[in-house]
Amino acid sequence: MKKIKLSMLLVLPSIGAFAADVAPVAAASAEPSVGLNSTEMLIVILLVFTVVLLVVSVALLNAFKVLYQEQLNPTPYTPPVKAQLVDYHTWLKKEQAKPSIWTKLLSLRPMEEEKNLIIDHSYDGIKELDNPVPAWFNILFLATVIFAISYLFYYEVSGYGDTQDKEYANEMAQAKIQNTAFLAKSANTIDENTVKLDNAPAIVQEGKSIFATNCAVCHGDKGQGIIGPNLTDDFWLHGGGINNVFKTIKYGVPAKGMISWEKNLDPKKISAVANFILSLHGTNPAGAKAAEGEKYEAKNPADNQMKAASDSVIVKKP
Ligand code: HEC
CATH class of the missing domain: 1.10.287 (Helix Hairpins)
Known part of the structure; x- marks a missing residue:
């Protein structure tokens, strides 16, 4: 070894x-x-x-x-220790005199009663005792059966309870509601620094209607410019690109007749109308006002007004 x-x-x-x-x-x-x-x-x-x-x-x-x-050299056989058996018997006697909770739980009968418990049949000499299952165990078993049936009825048959699939669908629907609420809220926290160029048709369309009601009087229905400057060319008095345009609309240029729109339009609406204005870029409408200000070159590609115009599917001059 x-x-x-x-x-x-x-x-x-x-x-x-x-x-x-x-x-x-x-x-x-x-x-x-x-x-x-x-x-x-x-x-x-x-x-x-x-x-x-x-x-x-x-x-x-x-x-x-x-x-x-x-x-x-075989190990000599040592018969099982008698002492253990004796110990078991003493334990059993004690147990029968004053049964422990365990014995009670299992509803074990004392040895002396065994002859009364023998059932009247034997197989190959093997006899069976009539040791019924403890009552609490039967009650437990019945309870599980009742539970199972009610469970099945509640969730599968009657449709009172939501199954996992249904719970999932409900939670997803709830999440969607929260998500839209969150998006609506976060959209209203946009400012000139966080506003993004977005030429999604829905946004440009929203911007178009805001422009028509609020801005067209001074800037013309196509942004060609009347009192206010032409918004479709490369030239800007206060900078082109989504951030500058947003800023101009939000704070206005009160001294020059362009009011601040902060109080009348929420950030989401200003963002929409700013995106609409950028979508007008290069449309060159009839009667366009002469260029004012400086030619604007986007430093940030995401801010590129050219991109907005070329990508825009909504506003395009034929
Ligand atoms: C009462 C007339 C008037 C209305 C209404 C008006 N604007 Fe203006 N807007 C002006 C004038 C005038 C200027 C030029 C300011 C300057 O000379 O600095 C201007 C400038 C601008 C500019 C800056 C252009 C540049 O070259 O930098 C933007 C953008 C603009 N307006 C957007 C809007 C939007 C959007 C609305 C509607 C929500 C609107 N304006 C409504 C008169 C108006």
């Missing part, structure tokens, strides 16, 4: 040493952080297999050795 253990102690480290030898080679040949290639994988599998085989062989050898020695 000792010898085998010793030999195992000698063999295992040598396998480890071999593995350690292989590992650097594997690491060197593999592409960086790609893992093991198939040859290295094979080596690892073979190594693992070898180790398992070795352990099993050692265990088997050990078993054979024990059996062999048992053959040579």
Whole structure:
């Protein structure tokens, strides 16, 4: 036994040493952080297999050795210790005199009553005792049956309770409501720094109607400019691009006759009308007012007014 253990102690480290030898080679040949290639994988599998085989062989050898020695000089048979049986009987007597909760729970009957409990049949001499299942267990069993039936009725038959599918659908619907509420709220927190160029048809359309009611009197129905400047060209008095346009609309240029729209339009509406104005870029409407201000070049590609015009599907001059 000792010898085998010793030999195992000698063999295992040598396998480890071999593995350690292989590992650097594997690491060197593999592409960086790609893992093991198939040859290295094979080596690892073979190594693992070898180790398992070795352990099993050692265990088997050990078993054979024990059996062999048992053959040579068998361990003398020692009958089961009587003391344990005696102990059991004393325990049983005590138990019957004053049954523990466990015994009561199992509704075990005392040994003396056993002859009354024997059922009148035997199979190959094996007799059966009439030990009924404890009442609490039967009650529990019945309760589970009743529960199962009511559960089935509640969820599957009557449709009172929501099944998982339905619960999921409900929660998704609830989430959608919250999501729209959140989006509506967050849309109203936009300012000149966070406003985004968005030529989605719905937004441009909304902007168009806001423009028609509020702005067209001064800027013309096509943004060509009347009192206010032309909003369709490359030239801007206060800067082009979504952020500047938003800012001009929000704060206005009161001294020059363009009021601040902050109080009349919420941020979402200002954003929509600003996006509509950018969508007008390059439309060159009839009777367009002469360019005023400086030519605007977008520094930020997302801010590029040209893009808004070319992408826009809503407003395009034929
Ligand atoms: C009462 C007339 C009037 C109304 C109504 C009006 N504007 Fe103006 N707007 C002007 C004038 C005038 C200017 C030029 C200000 C300046 O010279 O600095 C101007 C400037 C602008 C500019 C800046 C143009 C540039 O070249 O930088 C934008 C953008 C603009 N208006 C958008 C709007 C929008 C959007 C509305 C409607 C919500 C609107 N305006 C309503 C008179 C008006």
